[in-house]
Amino acid sequence: MLSKKTKYAIKALVSLGKMAGNPPVQISKIAEQEKIPKKFLEQILLDLRNAGYLYSKKGAGGGYSLNKDPKDIYLVQIMRITDGPIAMVPCASLNFYHKCEECKAEGTCGIRSVFVDVRDATLKILSETSISDIINREVDLIGEI
Amino acid sequence: MLSKKTKYAIKALVSLGKMAGNPPVQISKIAEQEKIPKKFLEQILLDLRNAGYLYSKKGAGGGYSLNKDPKDIYLVQIMRITDGPIAMVPCASLNFYHKCEECKAEGTCGIRSVFVDVRDATLKILSETSISDIINREVDLIGEI
DNA sequence: AAAATAGTCTATCATTTCTATATACATTAT
DNA sequence: ATAATGTATATAGAAATGATAGACTATTTT
Numbered sequence: 001m002l003s004k005k006t007k008y009a010i011k012a013l014v015s016l017g018k019m020a021g022n023p024p025v026q027i028s029k030i031a032e033q034e035k036i037p038k039k040f041l042e043q044i045l046l047d048l049r050n051a052g053y054l055y056s057k058k059g060a061g062g063g064y065s066l067n068k069d070p071k072d073i074y075l076v077q078i079m080r081i082t083d084g085p086i087a088m089v090p091c092a093s094l095n096f097y098h099k100c101e102e103c104k105a106e107g108t109c110g111i112r113s114v115f116v117d118v119r120d121a122t123l124k125i126l127s128e129t130s131i132s133d134i135i136n137r138e139v140d141l142i143g144e145i
Numbered sequence: 146m147l148s149k150k151t152k153y154a155i156k157a158l159v160s161l162g163k164m165a166g167n168p169p170v171q172i173s174k175i176a177e178q179e180k181i182p183k184k185f186l187e188q189i190l191l192d193l194r195n196a197g198y199l200y201s202k203k204g205a206g207g208g209y210s211l212n213k214d215p216k217d218i219y220l221v222q223i224m225r226i227t228d229g230p231i232a233m234v235p236c237a238s239l240n241f242y243h244k245c246e247e248c249k250a251e252g253t254c255g256i257r258s259v260f261v262d263v264r265d266a267t268l269k270i271l272s273e274t275s276i277s278d279i280i281n282r283e284v285d286l287i288g289e290i
Numbered sequence: 291a292a293a294a295t296a297g298t299c300t301a302t303c304a305t306t307t308c309t310a311t312a313t314a315c316a317t318t319a320t
Numbered sequence: 321a322t323a324a325t326g327t328a329t330a331t332a333g334a335a336a337t338g339a340t341a342g343a344c345t346a347t348t349t350t
Contacts, residue, residue, distance in 0.1 A: 001235070002260075003308070003309090014256070023294055026324090035246075035249075038311095040309065040311080042327085043310095045326090046326085047284075055324060056297060057318080057325085058324085058326045059319055059323090059324060059326080062319090072329090088146055088147045089147055099271075107290070109183060110286070111155055111279060111281075114271075114279060117270050118267055121269070121270060124266070125263050126259075132237065133255075134256060137258045142250065149337080149338065172296080172297075173296085184341075187299095187342080188339095194297095196301095202296085203295085203345070203347055203348095204345095204349095205296070206296085206345085207296050207297065208296075
């Protein structure tokens with residue numbers, strides 16, 4: 001399961017993505033709109049800012065906005081910042097690899113082998129889907145009604 | 146990430162799968178072989194037994210063995226018993242569905258839509274991979290060395 | 291029948307992770 | 321200056337996870 005942190009992060013980015021071009025949006029506004037606890041959102045936005053995805057401005061009239069084109073922010077990037085690994089077992093992780101404690105022979109582990117496949121399938125989607133794609137999906141879904 | 150519970154469950158099943166046909170194996174033996182805390186493994190095997198995947202026998206000469214053909218035990222089934230949902234968001238789960246608290250319009254949620262795709266991709270692999278397949282993968286991997 | 295073996299069941303504890311909140315500080319606009 | 325707003329760190333509370341304990345039941349062996 002995704003942590004709430006990650007879900008909130010994606011929601012906030014989508015929300016900001018829809019505003020792309022507009023002046024910065026205040027944390028409190030995003031928190032209210034997306035039903036996210038404000039103080040928690042502060043931390044999350046900070047992480048995303050420090051990772052280069054958001055621009056922030058202090059003081060009156062300040063707030064947050066995207067620091068990249070929504071087309072260039074991929075889910076996999078966000079999830080790695082907020083939740084860490086994509087893989088379901090540490091030994092199958094590309095960016096957060098570490099050995100399973102109980103593992104005897106990683107190279108010939110059938111379980112690992114399956115979860116490498118799962119990772120690849122998941123990664124394919126998450127690394128091809130941008131904030132912009134999510135927004136487009138919503139437009140499409142609304143159109144289908 | 147998979148819980149240790151699930152990882153242990155799969156390991157135990159694979160271990161028993163390799164013994165298919167042999168007399169029951171004691172918990173303590175599996176625990177030792179697979180480096181799993183014995184008391185924890187007891188609980189896990191009980192769950193698998195109660196779900197119908199294992200046969201057990203008490204008393205001297207007792208132990209556990211598979212109650213099904215290893216070809217007919219799929220990862221997805223085990224994971225649902227030990228970890229619950231496969232999907233990364235509750236609103237995208239087939240067997241453990243529930244609404245996301247903060248969600249306003251599930252039907253037109255772009256995030257959900259992506260994670261339904263992720264779920265389907267994951268499910269395709271997990272529902273096609275059996276204990277027997279894992280054992281075969283190991284044979285293949287050893288052959289490649 | 292008694293003793294030894296091995297699973298069953300329930301409770302509980304310890305640790306970690308997650309979620310959320312609090313507080314003090316820094317910067318900017320008016 | 322003052323008010324608005326983000327920054328940074330600490331901490332608390334809650335939930336989930338991982339692991340252990342102990343008493344009980346069934347089976348086999350002697």
